[in-house]
Amino acid sequence: RHRKPKREGQSPRSKIKNLEMASLMEECKNTERHLRFRGIIERKDEDIFETLTTKLTDYLEGEVTDIQKSTDLIYRVNSPIATKRNLPRDVVIQFNTRRLRDMILIKSYRDEFKIGDNKVIILKEIPRKILRKRKEYKEIVDFLGKNIRYRWEFPE
Numbered sequence: 001r002h003r004k005p006k007r008e009g010q011s012p013r014s015k016i017k018n019l020e021m022a023s024l025m026e027e028c029k030n031t032e033r034h035l036r037f038r039g040i041i042e043r044k045d046e047d048i049f050e051t052l053t054t055k056l057t058d059y060l061e062g063e064v065t066d067i068q069k070s071t072d073l074i075y076r077v078n079s080p081i082a083t084k085r086n087l088p089r090d091v092v093i094q095f096n097t098r099r100l101r102d103m104i105l106i107k108s109y110r111d112e113f114k115i116g117d118n119k120v121i122i123l124k125e126i127p128r129k130i131l132r133k134r135k136e137y138k139e140i141v142d143f144l145g146k147n148i149r150y151r152w153e154f155p156e
Helices: 012-030 048-060 080-084 098-110 128-135 138-144
Strands: 034-038 071-076 091-095 113-115 118-124
Touching: 012 128, 034 098, 048 071, 048 091, 048 098, 048 113, 091 098, 098 118, 128 138
Parallel strands: none
Antiparallel strands: 034 091, 034 118, 071 091, 113 118
C-alpha cells in the first residue's frame, strides 16, 4: 500500500492567493502618489499639464511653490462610460511625493476645486481589483450611509 507523501509548504491555491495579494499590494504601491480629477472640460488643443499645474498652484495658495517640478506625469484616462455618456475623461496626475498628493486631498475635503465655473472632483487613485472587491460590500456601505463613519481596511 502506497501512501501519498505529505506536502511541505503551501498548497497551490494558497500560493496563487498569496501571489494575487502581492500583485495587489504592488499595484497599490504604484498608485499611492496618484490623484484622479473628474470634471475637467476637454478642449481641442489643450495643454493639460500647464493648465492643471497652474490651477493647483493657485488652489494651494502658495503652500507649494512649484508644482510643475513636483509632478511626474499628467494624462487623460480613456473611459467607455465617459464616451457613452458624453462626459469629459478623467485626468490622472502622478506626483513625485505622497506628501503633495495628501495636501491636495486634505484641501479638497475643506474647499472645492474649480476650473472656471466647473466643480472638479478630486479622488484617490484606487486599483480596479480593489474596487471590484469592494463592490461585494455595496449593500453594507449603503446601509451605513452617511451617518456612521467607517474606513476601508487595506486592501479591501
